Amino acid sequence: DAGVIQSPRHEVTEMGQEVTLRCKPISGHDYLFWYRQTMMRGLELLIYFNNNVPIDDSGMPEDRFSAKMPNASFSTLKIQPSEPRDSAVYFCASSHPAGPGGDTQYFGPGTRLTVL
């Protein structure tokens, strides 16, 4: 398997622009997670999906952020409008739990977003 695929790997944009990050989970995985990593706050869970349905979006920082999963093989994280404080590395991860808790999440390589 190719692992979790994210695109683009790097994105540089100007404040106010719309940014869309993309993720393809590992085939057969029914959980998908979006994380943000910054020096100040570390790794934060933004939102996660089960079978394409958002389960918990309490980590989404504000209404400028939205995430969708239209099918089992694709998810997007959108920021509109973007602000400099959104600059971070955004990771997508997927998993296929065998039971409650304890499952391994497989991470993509991340998208490094810079908002000027």
Added chain:
Amino acid sequence: AQSVTQLGSHVSVSEGALVLLRCNYSSSVPPYLFWYVQYPNQGLQLLLKYTTGATLVKGINGFEAEFKKSETSFHLTKPSAHMSDAAEYFCAVSGLSYQLTFGKGTKLSVIP
């Protein structure tokens, strides 16, 4: 609610020396515990995890960790550091849900 505290944001060891990265957790339910490693410009990769059973867990690249419930700890060790171990290491906890709560990370430097 769960939380993870990693003691020491930076740890330096000499090549061949013992590696010890500390992790303490807080959980209101029996925890599942993980160590992930992140190499520069890459995503996180699972090193090892504790779910149930044996409290000493062996992972990849010679790493191991011991779950100590009485101390709420899950420290990561490796007997002999290698240059290729230089990376950032994250401890994480989950409960019955599938959400992981990560520590702030410890950056390991290996001195030749």
